[in-house]
Amino acid sequence: MGKRIHVTTTINGEPVEFLCEARQSLLEVLRDVLRLTGTKEGCNNGNCGACTVLLNGLPVDSCLVLAVEAEGATIETVEGIACGGHLHPLQQCFLEGAALQCGICTPGFLVAAKALLDKNPNPSERDIRFELAGNICRCTGYDKIVRAVQDAAQRMAASR
Amino acid sequence: MSAATSAYVFLPRIRRVPSPPTPQLAAEIAALKDFEYAAAATVEEAVSLLAARGDSARVLAGGTDILVQLREGLRSVDLLVDIKKIPELTVLEYSPETGLKLGAATPCYRIYGDERLRTAYAALCDATRIIGGWQVQSRASVGGNLCNSSPAADSIPALIVHSATCQIAGPSGVRELPVEEFCTGPGRNALERGEFLVSLTFPPPLPRSGSHYLRHIPRNEMDIAVAGAGAWLALDESGRIAAARVALSAVAPTPKFAAEASEYLVGKAPTEEVFREAGELAKKVASPITDMRGPAEYRIHLAGVLVRRALTKAAERAQSGY
Ligand SMILES: Cc1cc2nc3c(=O)[nH]c(=O)nc-3n(C[C@H](O)[C@H](O)[C@H](O)COP(=O)(O)OP(=O)(O)OC[C@H]3O[C@@H](n4cnc5c(N)ncnc54)[C@H](O)[C@@H]3O)c2cc1C
Ligand code: FES
Ligand code: FES
Numbered sequence: 096m097g098k099r100i101h102v103t104t105t106i107n108g109e110p111v112e113f114l115c116e117a118r119q120s121l122l123e124v125l126r127d128v129l130r131l132t133g134t135k136e137g138c139n140n141g142n143c144g145a146c147t148v149l150l151n152g153l154p155v156d157s158c159l160v161l162a163v164e165a166e167g168a169t170i171e172t173v174e175g176i177a178c179g180g181h182l183h184p185l186q187q188c189f190l191e192g193a194a195l196q197c198g199i200c201t202p203g204f205l206v207a208a209k210a211l212l213d214k215n216p217n218p219s220e221r222d223i224r225f226e227l228a229g230n231i232c233r234c235t236g237y238d239k240i241v242r243a244v245q246d247a248a249q250r251m252a253a254s255r
Numbered sequence: 256m257s258a259a260t261s262a263y264v265f266l267p268r269i270r271r272v273p274s275p276p277t278p279q280l281a282a283e284i285a286a287l288k289d290f291e292y293a294a295a296a297t298v299e300e301a302v303s304l305l306a307a308r309g310d311s312a313r314v315l316a317g318g319t320d321i322l323v324q325l326r327e328g329l330r331s332v333d334l335l336v337d338i339k340k341i342p343e344l345t346v347l348e349y350s351p352e353t354g355l356k357l358g359a360a361t362p363c364y365r366i367y368g369d370e371r372l373r374t375a376y377a378a379l380c381d382a383t384r385i386i387g388g389w390q391v392q393s394r395a396s397v398g399g400n401l402c403n404s405s406p407a408a409d410s411i412p413a414l415i416v417h418s419a420t421c422q423i424a425g426p427s428g429v430r431e432l433p434v435e436e437f438c439t440g441p442g443r444n445a446l447e448r449g450e451f452l453v454s455l456t457f458p459p460p461l462p463r464s465g466s467h468y469l470r471h472i473p474r475n476e477m478d479i480a481v482a483g484a485g486a487w488l489a490l491d492e493s494g495r496i497a498a499a500r501v502a503l504s505a506v507a508p509t510p511k512f513a514a515e516a517s518e519y520l521v522g523k524a525p526t527e528e529v530f531r532e533a534g535e536l537a538k539k540v541a542s543p544i545t546d547m548r549g550p551a552e553y554r555i556h557l558a559g560v561l562v563r564r565a566l567t568k569a570a571e572r573a574q575s576g577y
Contacts, residue, residue, distance in 0.1 A: 120322070141319055141323060141390070144390055155390050155394055159319050159394065160394070161315075161318065164337065164339075166294075207390070211389075228477050
């Protein structure tokens with residue numbers, strides 16, 4: 096086993112420290128060291144987006160980030176999306192709209208869609224399809240996912 | 256999904272795994288061999304780390320190529336030198352008088368997200384907007400795209416048509432190189448032992464100039480170019496072409512500047528016919544291979560079509576001040 100490196104981060108608002116090897120991806124550390132298993136591994140090569148987390152506010156594939164690179168960073172994972180025991184409107188709309196089947200892609204879609212709505216609260220269908228092109232779903236055929244994101248955007252606008 | 260193994264892709268994005276993978280292979284794929292990681296604080300520190308280790312050290316910018324290559328066993332390193340924490344590596348300084356200075360590790364999203372660059376260096380914004388999806392663009396840098404030196408790299412034709420210059424730091428100081436001389440073969444470039452790319456500089460935009468980069472891919476997003484073309488042109492006061500640059504990707508062992516096509520355009524009116532002829536001339540620099548992305552003849556044909564379209568849009572942008 097390689098040398099362990101000490102890393103200090105903030106994850107979902109909490110200060111978190113961990114030890115890792117330089118070769119370990121942020122995805123590996125989140126799942127295997129910190130047991131934050133909401134973030135999924137699909138391809139492990141940047142193509143599928145199942146491992147999407149926010150790194151300093153930006154969506155990244157955590158399989159293509161080394162955990163040591165997260166020193167000093169703020170990370171948000173799918174576990175941080177629900178607030179005070181309430182599902183986020185995106186989570187609610189994914190459930191109600193059946194925007195998932197096997198669910199492997201869902202955490203990545205939720206995190207990327209949340210980043211999209213933070214940047215653009217009223218995205219068109221084209222915007223959603225373009226910005227979420229880095230997230231792949233083998234089950235739903237995408238239409239329900241796009242609609243769930245649109246519904247969530249409307250609900251969030253109505254409650255503002 | 257793009258499934259590919261070809262010389263032009265250079266490093267296949269998706270590894271074909273015999274199914275079901277043996278437990279040993281599965282573990283190998285999941286885990287990277289361990290290496291050391293060092294975040295350099297200064298250009299000098301990065302140079303000394305790289306010079307001391309030679310081929311067993313590599314630069315880490317956004318990691319979207321190198322981490323995939325390491326995981327797939329296509330490369331192996333003892334040391335990754337993270338350059339993102341060196342202040343010069345993430346600068347983005349622009350003024351209409353002096354042009355653009357772009358730190359080599361600046362991620363794509365900061366480039367296309369900058370309103371000022373959208374008109375001044377439109378082709379570069381077009382290219383950075385289509386490198387991977389949003390997650391990749393949050394990390395991937397233009398310096399990494401250039402230094403990975405894939406023949407199909409989307410930003411390189413844009414860098415060529417915008418006349419970018421590379422600033423390369425090494426053990427004997429900093430040297431400059433025009434970007435069209437940087438790539439020397441698939442995955443190969445002009446960097447010597449201990450050297451790395453610090454920044455790219457771009458001349459200020461000319462009045463009545465415009466540019467565009469586009470590629471052909473079978474999907475709508477997230478794929479490797481079958482062929483790509485960049486074009487830049489500046490018009491004179493009478494509306495004729497005063498200067499032009501055309502470049503191609505994915506049709507030769509390196510991205511190519513199309514000198515003859517570029518020279519032909521000077522003094523001509525920006526018409527469909529002229530652009531078609533420039534496309535024909537640009538085809539001469541194409542020497543593509545046949546692979547699963549497309550046969551050579553098809554790629555040569557595409558090169559002509561894409562150059563015409565890139566020039567048409569570049570001229571529209573020059574005329575409208577986009
Ligand atoms: C899902 C996915 C989709 C992609 N889609 C595209 C696409 O559409 N078009 C495209 O062109 N590419 C694409 N890529 C490839 C990749 O994202 C780009 O080439 C990217 O620009 C690489 O930049 P990086 O900062 O991540 O480089 P890194 O991976 O950090 O580095 C790439 C290589 O360059 C070297 N290097 C990096 N910076 C420097 C420097 N400053 N000086 C010296 N050497 C350096 C590294 O050692 C390494 O060998 C895709 C990748 C993925 C995973
Ligand atoms: S697991 Fe990271 S992108 Fe697929
Ligand atoms: S629900 Fe199965 S991959 Fe999307």
